[in-house]
Amino acid sequence: MIKRFFKFIYKLVLWLFVFSIAVVILYKWVPVPMTPLMLIRNVEQLQDDKKVVLKHDWIPIEEISKNLQLAVICSEDQNFLNHHGFDFEAIQKAMENNEKGRRIKGASTISQQTAKNVFLWPQRSWLRKGLEAYFTFLIELFWSKQRIMEVYLNSIEMGNGIYGAEEASKYWFKKSAIKLNRNEAAAIAAILPSPLRYRANPASNYIQGRKNWIVRQMGFYGTLDYNKKDDK
Numbered sequence: 319m320i321k322r323f324f325k326f327i328y329k330l331v332l333w334l335f336v337f338s339i340a341v342v343i344l345y346k347w348v349p350v351p352m353t354p355l356m357l358i359r360n361v362e363q364l365q366d367d368k369k370v371v372l373k374h375d376w377i378p379i380e381e382i383s384k385n386l387q388l389a390v391i392c393s394e395d396q397n398f399l400n401h402h403g404f405d406f407e408a409i410q411k412a413m414e415n416n417e418k419g420r421r422i423k424g425a426s427t428i429s430q431q432t433a434k435n436v437f438l439w440p441q442r443s444w445l446r447k448g449l450e451a452y453f454t455f456l457i458e459l460f461w462s463k464q465r466i467m468e469v470y471l472n473s474i475e476m477g478n479g480i481y482g483a484e485e486a487s488k489y490w491f492k493k494s495a496i497k498l499n500r501n502e503a504a505a506i507a508a509i510l511p512s513p514l515r516y517r518a519n520p521a522s523n524y525i526q527g528r529k530n531w532i533v534r535q536m537g538f539y540g541t542l543d544y545n546k547k548d549d550k
Contacts (some may be wrong), residue, residue, distance in 0.1 A: 371479025392535035
């Protein structure tokens with residue numbers, strides 16, 4: 319019985335491993351229709367007797383303003399084009415600050431956030447962090463940086479029931495994502511750490527301050543060019 323049990327576990331793990339790789343490869347080309355977070359938020363809305371809201375419209379990255387792509391890089395992960403999924407310098411700084419009783423934002427890269435958003439659940443645990451590292455490795459292996467950005471900007475939560483750049487642009491600024499100017503893009507990027515708590519428009523004093531900082535960083539960063547540092 320014990321031998322059969324371990325044989326079953328081995329086969330299960332093997333099939334899960336093969337399935338995970340197959341899904342990652344599939345999503346290299348196919349739009350992500352739904353994420354675990356979208357389902358979780360809908361369940362939460364039902365449990366709280368609130369109106370179920372799910373607005374998600376997948377668009378290709380060519381239809382997302384370069385301003386928004388650059389804004390989220392400057393806000394969330396300025397080393398995005400250079401690392402291979404993990405920013406070890408940022409992780410080290412986060413660990414040092416946590417030991418001192420302070421927290422630092424930015425240790426989780428865009429690649430890690432994409433892996434979590436598409437394949438996993440939001441609650442923190444060692445299991446989820448381990449799986450997040452695994453899926454981050456896979457998407458960095460099989461996807462280009464531009465594809466990671468495309469999936470990220472189409473899947474991330476950007477408001478109450480609002481997912482992806484297109485719906486966020488329509489909701490906050492009444493326009494398509496391709497038409498976002500630098501300030502509008504920075505405003506959306508500014509709320510990403512807590513999109514259910516903050517508003518991109520009208521912006522609070524705190525979000526206005528974050529937006530101004532992001533705009534300055536965009537100026538320092540310069541032109542966004544995936545081809546220079548992405549050879550996939």
